[in-house]
Structure formats: structure tokens, C-alpha cells
Amino acid sequence: MEFLVDMVTTVPAGTTEQAVADLRAREAARSRELAAQGSLLRLWRPPLAPGEWRTWGLFSAADAEQLEQVLASMPLRVWRRDTVTPLSPHPSDPGR
Template identity: 75%
Template sequence: MDFLVTMTTQVPAGTSEAAVQDIRTQEAARARELAAQRHLLRLWRPPLQPGEWRTLGLFAATDADQLEQILASMPLRVWRTDEVTPLSPHPNDPAGRTEPAPGTGDREFLITFTVAVPADTRGQDAGDAEAREARRARELAEQGHLLRLWKLPGDGRALGLWQAPDTGAMEAILASLPLTPWMSTQATPLTPHPSDPGAGHERSTGDSTSS
């Protein structure tokens, strides 16, 4: 099972820089171990305000209890709070079915989708739109734009990992989805984390001012 974890770190006042660096070094080593064990799949930095220390992580575990054991084993947990979102399989997830086209996009985005079908929509019309959405998802996966897709808790909610050259291109891709008239979206642009297990993919990051 996959989990998205928002990890927020607050270093206690008066902590020496040497102590901070020591914990960060231990954290990086533990991240490599968890990646080798296939528990840590990805790490990103979301947009940050000055002084913020926050990371998004994609983890795999058998259940919430095992995930908690994994998170508790990470050295930064002494200063960190974790917000966990369970992710369920989505029928349009391209993982394992499509090899993304190389070099299609150079920036990653997490997109939250909420679909609300109008109450007066005929069942056949809704079904046709969902079928077109599935076909379009396959096309975008083949083009290297859609990397992963999961269901989120709650009706009609999903989370997608996408890549595109820039925000404008990402918006155009989302506008091409057949369910767009019934859908609201929230986009989080991502920048690479130095301990990201997926950092081997060549990707231009643009400006990065996160710490």
C-alpha cells in the first residue's frame, strides 16, 4: 500500500548547527536504506516559505502500523511531525503498464482531483465520460506526462503525479481531460529532494530556493 506523508520539521531553539547537520546526515543514510528496501519510493520539496522545513514523501508499507514503524525509524522524527494520507489503487494508474517517454517533461507536480458529477447527469453520459478519461489517461502516460494515479479518501477524489515543462503546460494538460467540466484540481509544484530515490532521472529543476 502506498502512502503520501507530509513531513514538517521544527528544530528546537538553541540546537547547534553541528547537531542539526549530524541528524541530517543520519537521515540521509536511513533514507537510502529505506529506498533499498522499497519502503521509500520518492521524496520532494513543495513550495516553501522562508524558514520552513517540509518534505513530501511517497512510502510503501503493508499497512498503517508498518508505516509508523518506518517513520519512527527515521532520525529526524525527533523534531518532526508527520501527516499521513493513505493512497488506494486507481484503475487509470499507469504504474507497471506504461514506460514513460523520456524527456517529455522536466518538472513534477502532485495534482489533487475532486470529481462531482451533476445530479441530473444520465448514467450513460457519466460512463462515456469516464471511458474517455481512461483513454486520455493512457495517452498522457504514454507521452510521459502522467506518472502515477491513486484514489484518495473521500468520494470522487484522486491524486496524480505528473510531469510537464512548466506550470502553463501542466494547466493545458489538465484542461484536456474529459472530466474537466466536473472536476476541481489543486496543483503542488515539486522540486527534487537530495535524498529522493528517483533523483537518477534526468530532470531540469528550474529555480530552487528551498533549504
């Protein structure tokens, strides 16, 4: 099953630049692992407001519970709000 996840990250006030850089590096490494496992299929950067951190991700998981485990394993989740949309195939999808 595929899921579109809108991920909005809010860095807490007073967080050091080094802490942000460290967490972003860990997030990038985990994203590579999830991609290699087939859980993370794509990432997009939608138009952003000034100072906004937002990413759209296409994930594959057996069900919503497995997706939650995947999302919870991502380091930036501590600062992030995720909105999950389950996707189903469209009968006219040209990629089918």
C-alpha cells in the same frame, strides 16, 4: 500499500548547527537504507515558506502500523510532525 507522508520538521530553538548537520546526515543515510529496502519510494520538496523544512514522501508498507515503524526509525522524526494519507489505485491511472 502506498502512503503519501507530509513531513514538517521544526528544529528546536537553541540547537547547534553541528547538531542539525549531524541529524540531517543520519536522516539521509537512513533514507537511503529505506529506499534500498523498498519502503521509501520517492521524496519531493514542495514550495517552502522562509525557514520551513518540509518534505513529501511516498512510502510503501503492508499497513499503517508498519509505516509507523518505518517513520519512527527516521532520525529527524524527533523534530518532525508527519501527516499520513493512505493511497489507493485510481482506475484511470496511466501507470497501471
